[in-house]
Amino acid sequence: MTSLQEHLSHPKYRPDIDGLRAIAVLSVIAFHAFPSSLQGGFIGVDIFFVISGYLISTIIFQNLEKGTFSFTEFYARRVKRIFPALILVLVACYVFGWFALFADEYKQLSKHIAAGAGFVSNIVLWSEAGYFDNSGETKPLLHLWSLGIEEQFYIFWPLLLWFAWERNFNLLTITVLIAIVSFGLNITGVIAHPVATFYSPQTRFWELLCGSLLAWTTLYKKDSFSAIKLKLDGWLAGAVYRNSHAADGKTLANALSILGMLLLAFGFFIINKDLNFPGRWAVIPMLAAVMIISAGPNAWVNRIVLSHPLAVWFGLISFPLYLWHWPLLSFAQIIETDVPSMNIRAIAVLLAVALAWLTYILIEKPIRLGSHSRAKTAVLLLLMLGIGYVGYASYSRDGLGFRKADAQTKTKMYADVNGTVLYNTPEDWVDERCKTVLEGASYNYLMCRFTTATPKMLVVGDSHAAQFVYDSISKGSNDLALVGVNGCLPFIDLVSINPTEEFAEKSTRCRVVVPIVLKLLKEFPSIQRVVFATRGAMYIEGFGFGNTDSKNLYRIIKSPDDVLTENYNQFVSGYVATINEILKLGKAVVFIEDVPEIGISAKNCVDERPLRITDKALPECDVSRKSFEERNINYRRAVDAINAATHKRIKIFPAYEYLCDESTCGGMHDDMSYFYDDDHLSMRGSKFIFDKFTEWLDKESK
Structure with missing residues (x-):
């Protein structure tokens, strides 16, 4: 086949632009x-x-x-x-x-x-x-x-x-x-x-x-600006050189390239990932690049350094x-x-x-x-x-998943999570009974599942509520229902939000939870107990734990203008308002104090990877009891405040105690992981904790 005839003209090759490309790529690699x-x-x-x-x-x-x-x-x-x-x-x-x-x-x-x-x-x-x-x-x-x-x-x-x-x-x-x-x-x-x-x-x-x-x-x-350039060049030459210097454009070109390089250096060492970028900060590398390119191939920096x-x-x-x-x-x-x-x-x-x-x-x-x-x-x-x-x-x-690389770990952990409420497809998060009862309601991000037509218990919260009922939902047992939205606290008018989310969308998503709960309590008089479960410490502190999700910088706010809020007080007041609405209906309320966050992806703890660069021991999926207590001190204090504000009419289940001893808190038992990731229980862990919850509830009810 004959070649495509070249018609497009192209700018003359400039080695200094390739040199500028080198600075760009090497800076990215260094970062x-x-x-x-x-x-x-x-x-x-x-x-x-x-x-x-x-x-x-x-x-x-x-x-x-x-x-x-x-x-x-x-x-x-x-x-x-x-x-x-x-x-x-x-x-x-x-x-x-x-x-x-x-x-x-x-x-x-x-x-x-x-x-x-x-x-x-x-x-x-x-x-x-x-x-x-x-x-x-x-x-x-x-x-x-x-x-x-x-x-x-x-x-x-x-x-x-x-x-x-x-x-x-x-x-x-x-x-x-x-x-x-x-x-x-x-x-x-x-x-x-x-x-x-x-x-x-x-x-x-x-x-x-x-x-x-x-x-x-x-x-x-180029010609229109030549007179201005020559005047600027002459002025710069007079400022730089002792003797008269011809206004030939070289001084201005050198000044542009040097200033451009200095501006780049400033950007490399002043701009960082914690700033609002691009924003106004992106003007610095843009202006620097424009100055260096406009200086031309004969400027000293372009000719000697970049070329x-x-x-x-x-x-x-x-x-x-x-x-x-x-x-x-x-x-x-x-x-x-x-x-x-x-x-x-x-x-x-x-x-x-x-x-x-x-x-x-x-x-x-x-x-x-x-x-x-x-x-x-x-x-x-x-x-x-x-x-x-x-x-x-x-x-x-x-x-x-049939690949050999994945087989052993699937057996140990992943297989027992597939098909659960949280990790299957969003289309399955809302079952037919919920769709009938909630006709016209928004289903976006909503988890609403029943194990029976006459549930006795309603579990409410975020993904940490869903994790407690994996086993029950999958087996249709324990006569319960679940209502939750990932990343949302079950509050009436407060919204939990991180910087990656838009307030209008997140508020619509989060604020459906309490109305749906109240509607279900009226539609299903068999429900006598409401259990609240959420990832408490992250909302209180505003950030994740360990090296896996510190990016989640949560705020609890009422409107997008609430920039400087104190999460602790919002957490307490939000829960008190919601729980009081439930107590008015004569329902029993249980608050689950959350399981530990292990701060590392659990899949790295249960099996050797198929490929390794270095031969090192598997990381521990445990955290010290001391670090757990430090992480949760404000959360535990908030739970006590919620209990006091509701006149101690709620029961508190300390889920963390069943995964902690005097020295450590963790998710490995008999070389099996009780966690799916860094903070969510696997099916195995869900069954373990829910069984403990059932035993605890039986004792509390006597």
Whole structure:
């Protein structure tokens, strides 16, 4: 097949831009591998956005003006540029994950492979940010969020510019307007919707569009600004040099590149992950990149530092290096069940560099250059579609649990959780009896299940209420019902919320619980006892425990304007208000003091992983009694306050006592895990605790 004739003109190659790419990718790698060494290294992604916007827009502007723009050729070049390395990394992750991951991990990886193949990783990752989302460090394809944004820009921007050009609209005006809107959405959204703002294309496009504005001014207003530049250059030269110095633009170019590099350095060491990013902080890497690029290839920093052969070499392999580094680091953390040692992370980085160079030499260059361009493009498209299908199919089949890698652990822990109230599909969370009684009510996130038509006990709360009745629900025993919503306290008007959630949506979700409980108590007079169970310490303290979910920074608020609230008082007042409503109906109330949080994913405690980097003992799934007591001191005090405020008309079941002794609290019994993850009971643990609860209740009732 003949090659596709090249018509698109391209900007002259600038080695200094490759050098800037090197800074961007190496800063990201430093942040990921050694975060304490460069806390703001993640802004390297923002540098990539500006570079991409500049180069892509230069191509589009030039070819629209010349009448040589071709969508077919434009996207064919993007396919040959991006697909080869990405396909290789996606396949490598799928194959390695087959042997290294448990089913739940492989299911998530497969979903991310499908999302990566469809260039919607940012959207998928955004949708995952929530109550049961696992740590980003254990997502080997987390970094593809930025590629998703770039690809979405590559689809949206050429189409819009072509449409505008055909209708004789001013391209500068359109670029400025969209950039302003995007930046405005970024500023207004970073506090109210931080996760959405980080991952959304509409709140990130302004960074690429700043590169587009630079491209436009470079192409069309170079002469218009020359007089201003010469005046500024002359003024700077007079300020810098003792003797008269010709106003030739060099002093200004050098000043721009030096200031740009200083601004980048400032960003690397001042910006950190705890700031509201992107927001206003993203202006720093954007402005730095614009200044360095606009300085031109002859500025001293650009010519000597950025155009240095080593910097250019890293720039040339920057794309495959970006693709390879994070899966290697992430898989290392998954396999080690903890942050890998410094040596392992250093080896992962070196391996990423080697793989990136091999990918560039053996895969990227041969495909991008040479003949048979149309055939290469078609094959790459088919391969990417195939990978996307395989990823989606593996995700749909629950991570292919039949794989040998998962068999032993499934026997020990996972198999006894499948099909429970909490971990099956949301469509099964509400049974037919609930749907009949609650006709017209919202079912979003609601768990409502009955074991009998005449339940005697109603369990109410969040996922920690559901965990107590796994066994009962699955066996249809104990004459009970469950009503709960994950991540919600059963309060009348207060809402438990973390920074990844929107108040309007979360309040709608949480505030249905108490009305549904009151309705069920009227519809089912057989219910004589209401049992409340929630993850107390997390709501009181506002954050998770251990190394698994500290990201959940919960606040208990009444309106989105309640920024500075004191969770302890809200927890107490919210429970007192709800319990008083139940007591008015003459029902008995039991409050379950929560089981311990073990602070580590239980699957790492029950079995050796299929693959290991180092030979080390399994982590302990126990916490010291002292640390448990320190974690729960305010929660226990709150329970006492609730009891006192309701005139001690409630009974308190200390569930934690059955998993604690004098020295430790934990979830391993006879080499079996009583936990599913870091804080939820497995089916085995659920049966154990509920049996203890039944015995306790019998004694209390006598």
